[in-house]
């Protein structure tokens with residue numbers, strides 16, 4: 453998944469603001485799992501919107517989106533590698 457700095461860079465390119473504190477809050481190592489829980493978007497989203505406005509809310513959701521995308525691309529890569537290795541093991545071409 454993208455690093456905090458990478459998320460901040462993406463926000464900066466998209467909005468002109470890096471929203472570093474939002475990305476640090478989401479990726480806080482102690483609370484990382486609950487802050488990436490999409491069932492909490494409504495609850496956390498209200499808090500973030502109150503403090504950072506609509507654009508901050510969008511950057512919070514975008515962070516989750518970018519993490520999901522990166523994670524599944526990684527899973528896909530690992531799966532394709534495992535399939536290729538298994539087919540090669542059995543001599544399947």
Ligand SMILES: [Zn+2]
Nearest residue numbers: 453478479519
């Ligand atoms: Zn994250």
